[in-house]
Amino acid sequence: xxxxxxxxxxxxxxxxxxxxxxxxxxxxxxxxxxxxxxxxxxxxxxxxxxxxxxxxxxxxxxxxxxxxxxxxxxxxxxxxxxxxxxxxxxxxxxxxxxxxxxxxxxxxxxxxxxxxxxxxxxxxxxxxxxxxxxxxxxxxxxxxxxxxxxxxxxxxxxxxxxxxxxxxxxxxxxxxxxxxxxxxxxxxxxxxxxxxxxxxxxxxxxxxxxxxxxxxxxxxxxxxxxxxxxxxxxxxxxxxxxxxxxxxxxxxxxxxxxxxxxxxxxxxxxxxxxxxxxxxxxxxxxxxxx
Numbered sequence: 454x455x456x457x458x459x460x461x462x463x464x465x466x467x468x469x470x471x472x473x474x475x476x477x478x479x480x481x482x483x484x485x486x487x488x489x490x491x492x493x494x495x496x497x498x499x500x501x502x503x504x505x506x507x508x509x510x511x512x513x514x515x516x517x518x519x520x521x522x523x524x525x526x527x528x529x530x531x532x533x534x535x536x537x538x539x540x541x542x543x544x545x546x547x548x549x550x551x552x553x554x555x556x557x558x559x560x561x562x563x564x565x566x567x568x569x570x571x572x573x574x575x576x577x578x579x580x581x582x583x584x585x586x587x588x589x590x591x592x593x594x595x596x597x598x599x600x601x602x603x604x605x606x607x608x609x610x611x612x613x614x615x616x617x618x619x620x621x622x623x624x625x626x627x628x629x630x631x632x633x634x635x636x637x638x639x640x641x642x643x644x645x646x647x648x649x650x651x652x653x654x655x656x657x658x659x660x661x662x663x664x665x666x667x668x669x670x671x672x673x674x675x676x677x678x679x680x681x682x683x684x685x686x687x688x689x690x691x692x693x694x695x696x697x698x699x700x701x702x703x704x705x706x707x708x709x710x711x712x713x714x715x716x717x718x719x720x721x722x723x724x725x726x727x728x729x730x731x732x733x734x735x736x737x738x739x740x741x742x743x
Contacts, residue, residue: 482506482507482570482572482573482574483506483507483573483574483576484504484505484506484507484512484565484566484567484573484574484575484576485504485505485506485507485576485578486502486503486504486505486563486565486576486577486578487502487503487578488500488501488502488563488578488579488580489501489502489503489548489724489725490580490724491705491706491724492583492586492587492588492705492706492724493555493580493581493582493583493586494555494582494583494584494585494586494590495555495556495557495558495582495583495584495585496554496555496590497552497553497554497555497591498552498553498554498555498582499552499722499723499724500550500551500552500553500563500580501548501549501550501724501725502521502537502548502549502550502551502563502565502578503548503549504519504549504565504576511546513539513541513546513547514539514541514547515567516537516538516539516549518567518568518569518570519537519549519565519566519567519568520533520565520566520567520568521533521534521537521549521551521563521564521565522534522563522564523553523561523562523563523564523580524561524562524564525555525556525557525559525561526557526559526560526561527559531564532554534551534552534553535552536550536551536552537549537550537551538550538551538731540727540728540730540731541728542651542654542726542728543654543657543658543728544650544651544654548725548726550731553580555582557582558582558583558584559581559582560579560580560581560582561579561580561581561582562577562578562579563577563578563579563580564576564577564578565578587703587704587705588702588703588704588709588722589702589711589719589722590719590722591719591720591721591722592718592719593718593719594717594718594719595627595631595711595713595717595718595719596701596702597627597628597631597717598626598627598628598675598698598701598702599626599627599628599698600626600627600628600639600673600675600698601623601626601675601676602623602624602625602626603620603623603624608682609623610681610682610685611681611682612676612681613644613674613676613681614643614644614645614646614676614678614681614684614685615644615645615653615656615674615676616644616645616653618674619656619659619660619663619674621660621663621667621672622656622660622663622672622673622674623673623674625671625673626673627639627673627675630671630673631713631715631716633671634715635669635670635671635715635743636669636670636671636712636713636714636715636720636736636739636740636743637670637671637672637673637712637713638659638662638670638671638672638673638710638711638712638713638721638732639672639673639674639675639710639711639713640655640656640658640659640673640675640708640709640710640711641675641677641698641699641702641704641707641708641709641710642655642656642674642675642676642707642708642709643676643677643678643681643707644656645681645684645685646677646678646684646690646693647707647708648707649707649708649725649726651708651725651726652677652707652708654726655708655710655726655727656674658727658728658729658732659672659673659674659710660672661729662729662732662733662736666736666740669740670736670740675696675698675699676696677695677696677699677707678693678694678695678696679693679694679695679696679697680692680693680694706724706725708725708726709722709724710723710732711723712732712735712736712739714739715743720735720739721735721736
């Protein structure tokens with residue numbers, strides 16, 4: 454997995470948004486938008502959005518006053534997002550999420566407008582849609598990866614960079630979990646070395662769900678690096694070696710979280726941080742139907 458930071462991705466998309474949404478005279482009441490979605494294929498996709506004002510002020514928790522549309526390449530046929538949702542994060546601010554359906558490859562334009570402030574200029578961002586995703590998509594069979602479990606000496610520091618690791622998240626390998634006839638929630642992150650400072654909180658979300666749904670589903674954390682103990686001991690993150698599992702799933706960013714049903718089919722796919730509540734929107738009905 455190439456270490457492409459979502460911060461870098463966000464900076465690039467923010468630049469695009471500024472260039473396409475602003476006039477030569479920058480106004481403080483203009484919107485900007487960027488999408489934190491680096492691996493989008495044809496079909497339905499969850500697209501996290503950051504929306505702010507041109508002066509850098511966050512424009513949080515305004516879903517009811519915003520209209521978001523997305524437009525195919527070389528087209529003026531805008532499509533309306535019908536489920537724009539504000540997702541507050543436990544560590545800072547939050548993000549919007551939107552479900553979009555893509556039927557063409559190329560750069561799609563995302564437009565955000567305010568319906569309450571007439572003087573506010575709308576913003577344009579973009580998301581690249583490929584013919585297929587690199588990482589498993591909704592409906593795909595998840596790779597039957599053998600993930601690390603609690604070692605014989607009980608030292609979790611050898612398999613995770615989490616400061617206070619939850620042993621429950623390493624009690625079963627993913628390959629074994631999908632044989633239990635239970636759904637599985639699996640998160641891929643590096644709590645101590647995360648580029649976006651969201652990996653630790655993401656692991657905590659996983660632990661909270663494990664406490665809530667213990668015995669009903671499997672909850673697994675996979676460390677991005679294969680040698681977190683060596684990284685910690687040396688104090689040098691550059692000695693980190695990416696886990697083979699990360700390559701099996703073909704991730705290029707982190708964190709990622711998946712929900713896999715009892716047959717090993719992907720039913721939930723989340724790039725960047727995902728809240729406990731958003732995961733439950735897929736997990737709870739899945740458990741109720743089982």
